[in-house]
Amino acid sequence: MARKLLIEHAEVEGIASFDIYRKHGGYASVEKALKTMSPEDVVEEVKKSGLRGRGGAGFPTGMKWSFLAKPEGVERHLVCNADESEPGTFKDRYLMEKLPHLLIEGMITSSYALGARSSYIYIRGEFMYILRILEKAIAEAYKNGMLGKNILGSGYDLDLIVTPGGGAYICGEETALLESLEGKRGNPRMKPPFPAVKGLWGNPTVVNNVESIAAVVPIVNHGGESYASIGIERSTGTKLISASGNLVRPGVYEIELGLTVEEFIYGDDYCRGIANGKKLKACVPGGSSVPILPHYLVTKTAAGNDRLMTYESLSEGGFESGSMLGSGGFIVFDEDQCIVRNTWNFARFYAHESCGQCSPCREGTGWMEKVLYRLEHGNGTLEDISLLEDINKKIEGNTICPLGDAAAWPVAAAIRHFRDEFEWHVQSPNEALKRNYGLIKAKLEV
Amino acid sequence: MIKVTIDDVEIEVAQGTTILNAARQVGGEIVPPAMCYYSKLPGTGGKCRTCLVEVAAGSSADPRPMPKLVASCSTTVMDGMIVKNKTSEKVQKNRGGVVEFLLVNHPLDCPVCDQAGECHLQDLGYEHGSAQTRYRENRRTFKAIDIGNKIKLHMNRCILCYRCVAVANQLTDKRVHGVLNRGEHAEISTYIENAIENDFSGNMIDVCPVGALTDKTFRFKSRVWFLKPYEAECACDKCSGKAVVWMFGNEIYRITARKDSYGEVENFEDKAAWICNDCRFDKKDPKKWNLIGPRKIDRHSVISQGKYLTKNDNNPKLLR
Numbered sequence: 001m002a003r004k005l006l007i008e009h010a011e012v013e014g015i016a017s018f019d020i021y022r023k024h025g026g027y028a029s030v031e032k033a034l035k036t037m038s039p040e041d042v043v044e045e046v047k048k049s050g051l052r053g054r055g056g057a058g059f060p061t062g063m064k065w066s067f068l069a070k071p072e073g074v075e076r077h078l079v080c081n082a083d084e085s086e087p088g089t090f091k092d093r094y095l096m097e098k099l100p101h102l103l104i105e106g107m108i109t110s111s112y113a114l115g116a117r118s119s120y121i122y123i124r125g126e127f128m129y130i131l132r133i134l135e136k137a138i139a140e141a142y143k144n145g146m147l148g149k150n151i152l153g154s155g156y157d158l159d160l161i162v163t164p165g166g167g168a169y170i171c172g173e174e175t176a177l178l179e180s181l182e183g184k185r186g187n188p189r190m191k192p193p194f195p196a197v198k199g200l201w202g203n204p205t206v207v208n209n210v211e212s213i214a215a216v217v218p219i220v221n222h223g224g225e226s227y228a229s230i231g232i233e234r235s236t237g238t239k240l241i242s243a244s245g246n247l248v249r250p251g252v253y254e255i256e257l258g259l260t261v262e263e264f265i266y267g268d269d270y271c272r273g274i275a276n277g278k279k280l281k282a283c284v285p286g287g288s289s290v291p292i293l294p295h296y297l298v299t300k301t302a303a304g305n306d307r308l309m310t311y312e313s314l315s316e317g318g319f320e321s322g323s324m325l326g327s328g329g330f331i332v333f334d335e336d337q338c339i340v341r342n343t344w345n346f347a348r349f350y351a352h353e354s355c356g357q358c359s360p361c362r363e364g365t366g367w368m369e370k371v372l373y374r375l376e377h378g379n380g381t382l383e384d385i386s387l388l389e390d391i392n393k394k395i396e397g398n399t400i401c402p403l404g405d406a407a408a409w410p411v412a413a414a415i416r417h418f419r420d421e422f423e424w425h426v427q428s429p430n431e432a433l434k435r436n437y438g439l440i441k442a443k444l445e446v
Numbered sequence: 447m448i449k450v451t452i453d454d455v456e457i458e459v460a461q462g463t464t465i466l467n468a469a470r471q472v473g474g475e476i477v478p479p480a481m482c483y484y485s486k487l488p489g490t491g492g493k494c495r496t497c498l499v500e501v502a503a504g505s506s507a508d509p510r511p512m513p514k515l516v517a518s519c520s521t522t523v524m525d526g527m528i529v530k531n532k533t534s535e536k537v538q539k540n541r542g543g544v545v546e547f548l549l550v551n552h553p554l555d556c557p558v559c560d561q562a563g564e565c566h567l568q569d570l571g572y573e574h575g576s577a578q579t580r581y582r583e584n585r586r587t588f589k590a591i592d593i594g595n596k597i598k599l600h601m602n603r604c605i606l607c608y609r610c611v612a613v614a615n616q617l618t619d620k621r622v623h624g625v626l627n628r629g630e631h632a633e634i635s636t637y638i639e640n641a642i643e644n645d646f647s648g649n650m651i652d653v654c655p656v657g658a659l660t661d662k663t664f665r666f667k668s669r670v671w672f673l674k675p676y677e678a679e680c681a682c683d684k685c686s687g688k689a690v691v692w693m694f695g696n697e698i699y700r701i702t703a704r705k706d707s708y709g710e711v712e713n714f715e716d717k718a719a720w721i722c723n724d725c726r727f728d729k730k731d732p733k734k735w736n737l738i739g740p741r742k743i744d745r746h747s748v749i750s751q752g753k754y755l756t757k758n759d760n761n762p763k764l765l766r
Contacts, residue, residue, distance in 0.1 A: 170628070366586075367581065
């Protein structure tokens with residue numbers, strides 16, 4: 001079993017309370033950082049660790065931190081992005097629910113490194129019960145002198161505030177998150193200026209994912225180099241993977257980056273294979289917005305190398321034959337699943353979650369959803385397939401924020417790898433409906 | 447001053463100028479169209495994506511091309527930047543795509559729309575759109591509503607440029623309308639059909655690039671190209687009083703602000719000459735206006751097709 005840095009104690013009873021968390025070595029990183037390290041030292045350790053943003057884009061966290069503008073006399077902020085709503089991703093929920101103090105500890109250490117005096121956790125509106133868990137944990141941290149004025153006698157003050165969003169996926173985009181946090185409509189901002197220069201209330205701000213902030217704790221505890229020794233090349237450390245779909249044992253796993261995909265799907269320590277003895281058909285390795293991989297590209301890359309759970313290996317082959325690690329939402333489909341239906345489902349999600357600010361995304365996502373609905377329900381034509389390809393080419397890269405790309409990629413990849421299934425839906429709509437919905441529904445729909 | 451090349455035209459502009467404004471300093475064909483950017487309303491732009499251009503070289507210090515097309519209205523120029531607009535096939539293709547997206551849910555009701563003839567979307571559709579739509583689905587529809595007693599909102603036609611929201615934010619004391627819902631269902635509306643009542647709300651009609659916001663005192667009275675625009679002024683204690691009155695015979699049919707070739711309100715004494723609702727809606731009596739002369743509408747659309755400035759138009763005796 002691999003080393004666990006984040007969720008080792010997740011199943012310990014009462015770990016959500018301050019005392020028990022402290023007994024298991026909690027808040028050691030705060031003590032170490034505040035008493036023995038300067039903020040620059042902490043940033044340096046994070047840089048050395050090679051930690052990459054765990055929210056999806058994989059941007060090096062240390063580099064992001066060093067971009068933070070530090071003008072005299074201007075407040076800086078750290079904002080934790082806990083608006084986890086990508087379909088197939090549920091790692092942050094697990095982490096916050098089980099180990100609220102790990103996130104708080106990471107927030108304190110990271111805020112210290114960035115010189116932030118007031119930090120925020122922006123949590124998804126649907127996670128109201130986790131908000132309560134976090135608030136309780138924060139109150140305990142205040143009571144025990146880990147938050148508030150003069151933390152551990154170091155002279156460093158920090159206030160930590162949890163704010164719920166209204167449940168919009170778009171508010172997971174960092175600038176939309178900041179807008180929402182300021183109390184406005186959650187529309188992404190134009191970039192530049194980037195949040196590192198002009199973020200929350202116009203102050204320099206760093207926005208990090210829950211898991212990235214939690215990963216700062218082991219990095220400070222064991223040192224950046226020790227963290228970097230795990231993993232391969234530029235994919236260092238451990239990563240939480242939310243495995244879902246037709247697996248024998250779905251769930252949240254902490255893996256060492258560099259594990260083979262084959263081991264992850266079939267290994268006894270991990271998902272233990274496809275449920276009900278079925279065969280693997282396809283896999284979305286990084287949350288709904290990354291390209292889907294057909295079965296022959298899941299465990300091996302197009303070049304014949306073993307596919308590994310790393311940023312590089314999963315994207316080997318570009319969009320032609322690769323995908324992305326993304327946020328680690330590992331969705332597996334068995335041979336009975338319909339790719340058209342699944343693609344429609346994803347498209348429906350993006351059409352629903354588009355903020356409606358810029359035209360390609362607002363109109364394009366809705367259009368794709370409608371065309372896919374038609375295809376799935378037996379009313380499609382062959383032209384619709386090329387129409388979809390054309391629409392997503394015109395959305396991709398032309399929008400303000402990456403939601404447009406996220407909506408376009410899964411559709412493009414599904415058509416690229418499963419065109420025959422789309423065509424089958426057009427040519428034999430009755431059979432397709434029968435397979436997806438059963439006989440009765442098929443007769444009603446057609 | 448920094449040097450920038452747009453479609454092989456080299457110009458010098460001030461630091462901090464956007465690509466779009468740099469192109470407008472040259473004028474003509476190389477200016478990208480803009481549906482949501484409005485130079486007189488800070489903070490607008492970036493939303494419609496019709497002004498996308500290709501940056502073939504970022505700057506002379508870093509001459510790498512930018513990977514994506516950029517919104518020219520909100521990207522500032524760098525020294526040595528090379529921008530391609532008309533000369534880039536990629537730009538034309540993607541702009542065509544954006545126009546198609548804008549038209550996906552836009553009703554083709556130009557024959558009954560008051561904006562026809564001076565509609566920016568009409569111009570764009572003519573330049574980039576294809577003759578047929580590929581959209582087979584049902585269009586999104588809304589009921590037309592009154593927002594205030596002088597303004598009608600046809601949400602069906604709205605392209606969500608957010609200009610009217612900016613007008614309400616920047617010209618009036620209190621904004622009571624905004625964008626509700628999200629994605630395809632996003633709509634401009636007031637909170638529970640609140641009426642928009644303030645002295646400058648009428649400017650929303652002027653900034654609207656399509657026929658979503660129309661003047662209820664002019665609706666369905668005439669096609670704009672049948673009217674003769676005259677520059678006019680009046681003494682007004684609320685606004686500049688600089689307007690264009692649109693006449694048919696001796697009657698004033700409608701009154702708008704003076705708009706330039708980009709559909710933006712002209713400056714007067716370095717300030718945008720917005721007009722107040724009294725001037726716009728209530729002064730339909732020609733006696734209340736001092737007519738200066740015919741207004742040349744510097745637009746390429748149907749409204750300016752060769753019917754202005756005849757010999758008689760220049761004759762001051764025949765003006766009234």
